Amino acid sequence: xxxxxxxxxxxxxxxxxxxxxxxxxxxxxxxxxxxxxxxxxxxxxxxxxxxxxxxxxxxxxxxxxxxxxxxxxxxxxxxxxxxxxxxxxxxxxxxxxxxxxxxxxxxxxxxxxxxxxxxxxxxxxxxxxxxxxxxxxxxxxxxxxxxxxxxxxxx
Numbered sequence: 042x043x044x045x046x047x048x049x050x051x052x053x054x055x056x057x058x059x060x061x062x063x064x065x066x067x068x069x070x071x072x073x074x075x076x077x078x079x080x081x082x083x084x085x086x087x088x089x090x091x092x093x094x095x096x097x098x099x100x101x102x103x104x105x106x107x108x109x110x111x112x113x114x115x116x117x118x119x120x121x122x123x124x125x126x127x128x129x130x131x132x133x134x135x136x137x138x139x140x141x142x143x144x145x146x147x148x149x150x151x152x153x154x155x156x157x158x159x160x161x162x163x164x165x166x167x168x169x170x171x172x173x174x175x176x177x178x179x180x181x182x183x184x185x186x187x188x189x190x191x192x193x194x195x196x
Contacts, residue, residue: 044124044155047074047113051083052193053093054171054185056163060128063157065101072120073098077110084172089192096188114148125154130164 046061050073064071073094077087085093087108094106109116117125125145127138142154158164171181175193182190 042068042124043070043072043120043122044068044126045072045074045113045117045120045122046126047076047109047116049076049078049081049083049168050090050094051078051081051085051168052090052171052185052189053097054163054166054168055183056128056130056159056166057094057168058097058186059159059163060126060157061098061104062101064126065103068124069103071101071104071126072122073104073106074113074116074120075106075108076113077108084175085192093189093192096192097186099188112148114145114152117152118149123149123151123153125152127154127156129156129158130167 044064046064048057050057061071061073075087075091075094083090091106091108098104098106113125117123129135129138138156145152145154166184171184174181181193
């Protein structure tokens with residue numbers, strides 16, 4: 042069974058990789074779907090974010106990374122998947138994720154959203170936190186996969 046794990050991944054973090062790794066043990070194929078998300082004004086361009094996700098997941102044989110610039114439901118239909126994986130770090134994530142899950146299901150009633158919690162050591166990590174630390178040239182090496190560190194230089 043193929044599942045879609047969507048996000049902006051600006052940048053991909055150890056928390057994201059934790060969710061991807063765990064999804065990869067449950068499902069036959071995981072597609073990490075990197076959203077263009079121009080409305081969010083990402084720090085890194087789409088190509089760089091895709092490259093980061095590819096580097097961070099290269100060790101997982103059943104994981105592929107693809108960019109998309111459509112509705113998530115449209116991407117899922119194109120990929121032939123009816124399951125979306127999302128990560129929940131805290132109660133504060135739940136309301137937004139619930140709304141998104143219902144919106145996606147309203148567009149395609151066959152779409153199911155499954156939520157995975159990151160492991161405790163990754164529960165506090167967010168891309169926005171990493172971007173804030175990068176802004177002040179802080180050390181994020183403990184928050185992101187080591188494979189992407191060279192791509193963070195010059196951000």
